Amino acid sequence: MTPSRPSRLTRAAGRPTRAALGAAVAAVLVATLAGCGDSGDLRAAGATPTAVGPTKLWPEVPPASTPALDYGEADTETVKGITAPGDDIHRVDPVAVVRAEVAAHPDEYTGPHAMYAQTVDQLTYCGKKGAQGRRCPILQAYYRDLTGDGKDDLVLGIRFPKGQLGVRVYTFTHHKLVQVMGTSDSVVSVELAGRDVIIRSPSTLPGYEFRTVWTWDPHQHAMLATRDEILRVGTAPPTTAIPTLSPSASAS
Structure with missing residues (x-):
């Protein structure tokens, strides 16, 4: 139900800042103005570095015959007992x-060693107003067509103990509500960008x-972790605060 985090292997280079881009543009303008009156003849730009192709390491090692871990493995589940007229996911009750x-999943939520028993207790506050209502672990529902079928899908956030946030995505398939994404982690932010x-x-x-x-x-027929990166974001220690879903996501 909750896939483990894939290996963190991909590195991404940071993009240039606006200040750096402005300095680069200014340098180009200065060079252009300084070149006014130039004859316009072609000049050599120096030696071109030789292209270096990829080098295969340890070619004597035979290709693997079994898959590595569960990276990219689909994890879906039909939600029992939940329907909606016309498969309109906007009419589905997130609390239900x-x-x-x-x-x-009684072992995770209600068993003697349940990790999320506290979350189950907090469900009693859902639907109430004021301070009690704010203790409901289910965050605001968001809607977006993530599967590309022209119909909105449901994105839910669930607060879990120890600063964890569960993120779930649901869609209707053959008149059945199916969870097509389920992950839990410490989270800085969650965003919807396109699909x-x-x-x-x-x-x-x-x-x-x-x-x-x-x-x-x-x-x-599932949401897969198609890109996993480690990014440089600054020098301050990371925060473990759990926010709500990004306001930039479009809610219906």
Whole structure:
């Protein structure tokens, strides 16, 4: 139900800042003005570096015959007992969806060693107003067509103990509500960008964070972690605060 974090292997180079770009443009302008009155003849730009292709390491090692770990493995589940007229996901009760998840996974939520027993207790505050209502662990629901079928899908955030946030995506398939993405992690932010779900998580390495991009895969019929990066974000230690879903996401 909750896939483990894939290996963090991809590094991404930082983009130039506006100040750096402005300095570069200014340098080009100065060089252009200084060249006024030039004859315009072609000049050599110096030696061109030789292109270096990839070098295969340890060619004597035979290709693996078994898959490595579970990276990219689809993890979907039909939500029992949840329907909506016309498969309109806007008419699905998020609290009922989470309660169905609780019922389907008693070891995680209600068993003697349940990790999320506190979350189950907090479900009693859902639907109430004021301070009690704010203790409900289910965050605001967001809607976006993530599967590309022209219909909105449901994105839910669930607060878990120890600063964890569960992120779930649901869609209707053959008149059944199906969870097509389920992950839990310490989270800096969650964003919807186009048809991607982007989750930024703190790193134990100060000044860096993880960014995982989840994208719909029509072959697996699930949201897969298609890009997993470690990014330089500054020098301050990472935060473990759990925010709400990004306001930049479009809610219906």
